[in-house]
Amino acid sequence: MVTEEKRQEILGKLKNAVIQYDEDTAKETSKEALEIGVNANDAIFNGLVSGMEEVGRLFEAQEYFVPELLMCADALYAGLDILKPHVKQLDLGVKGSVVIGTVEGDVHDIGKNIVKMMFDVAGFTVYDLGRDVPLDKFVEEQLRTDSDLVCLSAMMTTTMVGMKKVIDNLKAKNPNVKIMIGGAPVSQDIAEKWGADGYAKDANNALKDAINMISSLKKLKEEAEAKKNS
Amino acid sequence: MTSRERVLKLFAGEKVDRLPCFSGMGNVTTEGLKKYGYKFAALHSNAKMMSDAAASTYRLFGFECGVVPFDLCVEAEALGCEINVYAHLEDILYPTIKKKLIHNEDEMDIVIPSDIANRGRVPLMKETIGVIKADIGNEVAIGTYVLGPFTLAGQIMELNDLLKLSFKKPDKVSKLLNTLADVIILVAKEYEKAGADYITVREMGATSDVLSPRVFKNLILPHLKKIFAELNVDSVLHICGKTNDIAAFMLESGAKAISVDQKNDIAETRKKIGKDALLFGNYDPYNILVAGTTEKVRETIRKCIDEGVSAVWPGCDIWPTVPPDNIKAMMDEVKNYRR
Numbered sequence: 257m258v259t260e261e262k263r264q265e266i267l268g269k270l271k272n273a274v275i276q277y278d279e280d281t282a283k284e285t286s287k288e289a290l291e292i293g294v295n296a297n298d299a300i301f302n303g304l305v306s307g308m309e310e311v312g313r314l315f316e317a318q319e320y321f322v323p324e325l326l327m328c329a330d331a332l333y334a335g336l337d338i339l340k341p342h343v344k345q346l347d348l349g350v351k352g353s354v355v356i357g358t359v360e361g362d363v364h365d366i367g368k369n370i371v372k373m374m375f376d377v378a379g380f381t382v383y384d385l386g387r388d389v390p391l392d393k394f395v396e397e398q399l400r401t402d403s404d405l406v407c408l409s410a411m412m413t414t415t416m417v418g419m420k421k422v423i424d425n426l427k428a429k430n431p432n433v434k435i436m437i438g439g440a441p442v443s444q445d446i447a448e449k450w451g452a453d454g455y456a457k458d459a460n461n462a463l464k465d466a467i468n469m470i471s472s473l474k475k476l477k478e479e480a481e482a483k484k485n486s
Numbered sequence: 487m488t489s490r491e492r493v494l495k496l497f498a499g500e501k502v503d504r505l506p507c508f509s510g511m512g513n514v515t516t517e518g519l520k521k522y523g524y525k526f527a528a529l530h531s532n533a534k535m536m537s538d539a540a541a542s543t544y545r546l547f548g549f550e551c552g553v554v555p556f557d558l559c560v561e562a563e564a565l566g567c568e569i570n571v572y573a574h575l576e577d578i579l580y581p582t583i584k585k586k587l588i589h590n591e592d593e594m595d596i597v598i599p600s601d602i603a604n605r606g607r608v609p610l611m612k613e614t615i616g617v618i619k620a621d622i623g624n625e626v627a628i629g630t631y632v633l634g635p636f637t638l639a640g641q642i643m644e645l646n647d648l649l650k651l652s653f654k655k656p657d658k659v660s661k662l663l664n665t666l667a668d669v670i671i672l673v674a675k676e677y678e679k680a681g682a683d684y685i686t687v688r689e690m691g692a693t694s695d696v697l698s699p700r701v702f703k704n705l706i707l708p709h710l711k712k713i714f715a716e717l718n719v720d721s722v723l724h725i726c727g728k729t730n731d732i733a734a735f736m737l738e739s740g741a742k743a744i745s746v747d748q749k750n751d752i753a754e755t756r757k758k759i760g761k762d763a764l765l766f767g768n769y770d771p772y773n774i775l776v777a778g779t780t781e782k783v784r785e786t787i788r789k790c791i792d793e794g795v796s797a798v799w800p801g802c803d804i805w806p807t808v809p810p811d812n813i814k815a816m817m818d819e820v821k822n823y824r825r
């Protein structure tokens with residue numbers, strides 16, 4: 257067993273590696289963590305992810321900007337690649353998978369990439385369709401992957417209307433799927449009007465809402481199954 | 487005073503009877519498209535149609551300029567990118583880059599094609615500027631735009647990579663921006679020859695929503711300076727999104743005027759840059775001009791003027807679906823309101 261002191265040192269190093277977007281240190285420290293017997297789950301959540309939370313705070317405070325955020329994410333991914341195979345089970349209370357993309361006609365993908373990053377960090381399986389995604393592609397990908405959640409991003413008022421079409425199609429094909437929408441022109445009002453299950457103004461809130469949605473979805477499923485069995 | 491005189495005198499620092507109401511970015515409206523029965527997707531490749539559509543905002547509403555083109559892909563296309571104009575869709579979608587030119591870091595050493603002025607839609611743009619100039623050039627100033635080097639770099643390579651490299655390998659990025667600045671100068675010179683009265687450089691990729699003021703100053707500003715030093719006609723530097731912390735740098739670029747959007751605190755910027763600097767802005771072209779009531783439009787225009795803009799000018803492209811009553815209310819307010 258590693259001493260508490262050593263464990264804290266490793267976690268601190270991982271956290272700082274992410275904050276200082278230092279991919280090499282993130283890699284080396286992750287290896288070191290495994291060698292000396294720090295639990296991989298612990299290293300991920302109390303090291304890497306805790307660093308990313310601080311990065312989120314720095315971004316909100318405008319000390320960090322998008323490039324820093326992207327580089328911090330790279331450091332985080334570098335550590336995750338090493339630690340993930342050693343995790344017995346990533347347990348966040350929920351395990352979800354999500355399809356995400358920016359809708360057709362819209363190339364604004366900076367915000368979408370940040371939201372995607374948050375899902376990666378939290379251990380979701382993410383199917384990223386990229387930007388300028390033909391509307392039907394969202395439906396196809398959801399059906400193909402049986403994902404719990406579909407996230408749509410749009411940064412323009414003209415492309416935003418494409419979301420409504422996707423929502424209608426998805427709900428027609430699969431009433432259980434949860435849909436979350438976002439991007440600068442989108443609002444809670446619009447989300448409600450168009451029948452989306454969620455809206456979030458930024459990536460942190462997106463993740464919180466997604467976890468709630470998926471938990472409630474899982475509960476519903478369990479209840480339905482319990483009923484069937486009784 | 488004609489609209490043309492008003493705009494040109496403003497740029498020259500001379501006295502004008504009132505603030506002009508114009509733009510350096512796209513301002514086509516669905517009303518204009520209806521007038522001619524044109525489809526948006528068809529405008530981008532036809533000089534007559536592009537010119538008609540651009541001039542229609544002046545013809546219908548008295549908006550005080552004629553600006554072409556409507557998309558941000560001209561320079562990237564001339565460099566070899568493929569674009570998508572969404573001809574198969576009925577909705578108004580803006581053209582995008584379909585195929586990038588640079589796919590990884592090793593491909594960043596690009597060479598400017600010697601015939602850049604004859605590639606892609608550059609010749610079409612020259613023709614279009616000639617057509618619109620002949621059409622309404624006696625009445626209003628004719629504007630066009632180019633991208634800033636960083637925004638252009640984001641069109642020809644993956645933006646995520648560009649952003650990260652701006653930190654990891656600033657020298658490499660600077661070299662690319664330097665080359666792209668040359669491309670922009672070459673294209674802008676062609677537009678000058680074709681008769682453009684003023685040119686806006688759109689560097690929205692470098693907004694403080696994305697990039698820190700420090701990186702803007704160190705990495706991007708030097709290349710903007712080079713561009714503005716070469717331009718002979720009146721010039722504007724436009725950046726949308728957060729700009730409060732870079733407004734002074736924007737002016738330092740050498741642009742005759744700077745243009746900002748609704749996220750800028752105009753009163754604060756005015757204080758920073760002094761009373762004579764030309765500051766254009768900053769009503770929200772969608773949430774106010776399209777989605778607002780006429781009263782809200784009037785109120786916003788008064789606020790812009792009160793806070794100290796030098797011209798009433800939108801934060802970005804005018805959104806085509808603008809209700810005619812709103813744009814009329816805007817023009818009316820600019821004409822009649824006095825600070």
Ligand code: B12
Pocket residue numbers: 361362363364365366367368370371407408409410411412413414436437438439440441455456457458459460462512556557558579580581582637640645690691693695696726727728747771772801802803805
């Ligand atoms: C950078 C930029 C560009 C770049 C985009 C590069 C890229 N790869 O993304 C380039 C130069 C290519 C560009 C092009 C255009 N642009 Co532009 N652009 C911007 C700009 C300056 C910044 C956007 C940005 O990245 N913000 C930073 C990120 C971090 O914020 P965000 O996207 O809002 O994301 C956060 C939240 O919204 C949320 N979120 C985002 N997605 C999702 C999804 C879900 C599910 C959830 C829950 C949350 C969520 O979380 C994110 C993180 O916190 C904005 C102005 C602005 N300041 O917003 C204009 C802006 C979006 N563009 C605009 C326009 C008009 C255009 C063009 C049409 C111009 C033209 N004439 O061609 C073209 C569009 C071409 C096309 N068809 O797509 C307008 C849109 C106006 C409108 N009415 O809709 C804007 C608003 C400018 C303005 N002031 O009017 N643009």
